Amino acid sequence: MEGRPLEDRDLIARAKNGDKTAFGELVRVHQGMALRVAYLVLRDHAEAEDVTQDAFVKAYRSLHRFRAEEPFRPWLLKIVRNESLNRSRSRVRRERLAVRVANDPVSGDAASSPETELLAGERRDLLLGLIEGLPLRYREVVVHRYLLGLPERETAQVLRIPVGTVKSRASRALERLRRDLAGRPEAIP
Amino acid sequence: MTRHANLEFDIAGLSESIVWPQPPPDLADKVVARIASPDRPRPRTARFRVATAVAILLVVTVAMLISPATRQAVADLLQAAGVRIGLGSEPAGELGAGLDLGTPVSLDAAAHAAGFTLRVPAGHAHRPPDSVFLARSGEVTLAWSGDDLLPAAGSTGIAVLLTQHAASEPFYAEKVIGPETGVSRVTVEGESGLWVAGAPHTFTLLDPDGWVVVETTRLAANVLLWQVDGVSHRLEITGDLEDALSWVASLEEAS
Numbered sequence: 001m002e003g004r005p006l007e008d009r010d011l012i013a014r015a016k017n018g019d020k021t022a023f024g025e026l027v028r029v030h031q032g033m034a035l036r037v038a039y040l041v042l043r044d045h046a047e048a049e050d051v052t053q054d055a056f057v058k059a060y061r062s063l064h065r066f067r068a069e070e071p072f073r074p075w076l077l078k079i080v081r082n083e084s085l086n087r088s089r090s091r092v093r094r095e096r097l098a099v100r101v102a103n104d105p106v107s108g109d110a111a112s113s114p115e116t117e118l119l120a121g122e123r124r125d126l127l128l129g130l131i132e133g134l135p136l137r138y139r140e141v142v143v144h145r146y147l148l149g150l151p152e153r154e155t156a157q158v159l160r161i162p163v164g165t166v167k168s169r170a171s172r173a174l175e176r177l178r179r180d181l182a183g184r185p186e187a188i189p
Numbered sequence: 190m191t192r193h194a195n196l197e198f199d200i201a202g203l204s205e206s207i208v209w210p211q212p213p214p215d216l217a218d219k220v221v222a223r224i225a226s227p228d229r230p231r232p233r234t235a236r237f238r239v240a241t242a243v244a245i246l247l248v249v250t251v252a253m254l255i256s257p258a259t260r261q262a263v264a265d266l267l268q269a270a271g272v273r274i275g276l277g278s279e280p281a282g283e284l285g286a287g288l289d290l291g292t293p294v295s296l297d298a299a300a301h302a303a304g305f306t307l308r309v310p311a312g313h314a315h316r317p318p319d320s321v322f323l324a325r326s327g328e329v330t331l332a333w334s335g336d337d338l339l340p341a342a343g344s345t346g347i348a349v350l351l352t353q354h355a356a357s358e359p360f361y362a363e364k365v366i367g368p369e370t371g372v373s374r375v376t377v378e379g380e381s382g383l384w385v386a387g388a389p390h391t392f393t394l395l396d397p398d399g400w401v402v403v404e405t406t407r408l409a410a411n412v413l414l415w416q417v418d419g420v421s422h423r424l425e426i427t428g429d430l431e432d433a434l435s436w437v438a439s440l441e442e443a444s
Contacts, residue, residue: 020221027217035210045210056220082338088429098208124206127199136435146200147207160338174193181196 008072016063023063027056030073033148034080037158040143041084043095051087055080074150074157081158096132099124130180138173145170284319284346285332291324299329300443305355305420311441318351328354339428342410349436350410350425375413375430377422377437382415384430413437 008029014022034055038048059066059079066075131142144155145166152170156163283293299321300307307329309318318331335341335348342348375384413424413433426433 020225023224024217024221027220028212031212031216035212039210048210049213049216053216053219053223056216057223060220060224078337082340085338085429085432088431099206123199124203128203128206131200131203135438136431137438142200146197147204149201149204171193174196177200178193178196 009068012063012066012068012072015060020060023056023060026072030076031056033073034076036148037077037080037144038084040097040147041081042088043097045098047087048084051083052080055083058083071154071157074154077150077154077158078160097128099128127177127181130177134173134176138169138176141166141169142173142177284334285322285330285350286320288345288347290322290330290332290352291328292322294321294323296321296331296443299323303327303329303353303355305353306418307353307443308420308440309443310351310436310439315436315439324354326354328352335427339426339432342427348410348427350423351436352421352423352425354421355419375434377413377415377434378417380415380417382413384433385412385414386430 008026011022011026011029015026031052034052035048038051038055039045042048042051055076059076062079066072131139131147134142140159141155144150144158145152150158152163152166156166159166161169286293294302296309296318302323304327309331316333316336319334320332322330322332324330330350330352332347333339333349334346339348371386373384373386375382410425410427411429411433413422413426413430415422415437422437424433424436426436
């Protein structure tokens with residue numbers, strides 16, 4: 001999901017020249033990831049959708065500041081994250097991420113037994129809970145890098161930290177998660 | 190492949206379990222419709238609401254001052270470290286120069302003059318402060334301008350203000366909270382702190398000698414208050430609580 005740099009570049013050039021349809025195409029290309037970034041901050045689907053729309057409008061109005069040689073997606077996601085953080089400013093309580101129920105298969109694995117599904121669901125909930133319990137600086141790296149699947153460089157750009165910091169924080173976070181999982185009797189080796 | 194490859198794989202697999210929001214089919218059309226229309230002001234009337242809130246706060250502040258019972262009740266509820274806030278005005282020259290924060294100095298000079306261990310956000314994620322002020326009381330305030338992530342508050346040009354001063358003893362801070370402001374107790378660096386979200390707010394303080402001091406914030410920003418190792422901290426920031434705690438987590442002794 002590295003985006004489509006060449007196509008982005010063409011669409012951005014057209015959008016800068018006033019082609020709003022081209023910008024609409026950019027929205028279609030990046031709306032899925034933008035929504036996920038907003039949702040990770042806001043934990044509310046409707047609000048994430050609202051903020052994402054605002055962020056795209058803001059991005060369009062800031063296009064003149066976008067440097068053509070840079071990748072578009074991290075620039076856009078930074079705006080989405082910023083808008084989301086601003087929207088969540090007055091919140092203190094953070095909702096948990098919504099997850100599918102255990103018997104709602106997502107992989108289509110017909111061979112899974114109910115017991116296997118249950119164990120997988122328990123481990124999933126455990127792991128998600130441990131990630132949510134990480135200090136912010138580690139959690140942010142983990143969710144952007146692994147849950148969203150952003151490359152290291154893009155994670156660094158969105159979070160505005162060096163690539164080396166992404167690497168070190170990811171490593172420390174994974175080490176802590178591995179240790180916490182090992183300390184749980186229900187953990188699967 | 191890293192030594193945590195299996196765990197990385199497991200976490201990536203969690204993504205399939207999360208109920209992510211799905212792009213509505215008309216999102217792009219809505220965006221295009223908005224950018225095609227003239228740049229209209231947002232429907233919310235934030236400026237009006239803030240002005241109204243300020244007016245209400247002034248009235249409530251006076252009411253608080255003439256009601257010792259109410260004052261004590263709020264003080265009991267909102268005990269926090271000492272807070273010192275200057276009166277607002279337009280910035281002049283150095284960032285924050287118009288905010289009565291003290292004398293502009295270098296960070297080294299502030300660290301040397303402070304009667305406590307001054308801390309600053311460290312790491313590449315944080316810029317050095319744009320300006321540093323040392324007050325005659327020994328209080329040190331660091332100011333950062335706004336950027337892409339943390340917008341400046343109003344016309345001040347400031348996104349973050351971090352104030353530190355030695356606190357020989359904890360004292361009470363009362364606050365009059367506006368209709369859009371919420372206060373929560375939070376744990377900061379293992380200590381009890383306060384998160385004041387929303388804007389604006391007026392602080393009514395009881396200093397260590399029992400004098401009542403009324404001071405008003407000049408930034409319409411959120412405030413985190415805590416005291417650790419005998420130093421009172423006040424972080425005023427245009428971001429949210431997670432932003433604030435991220436700044437706190439990066440604090441290191443000024444070298």
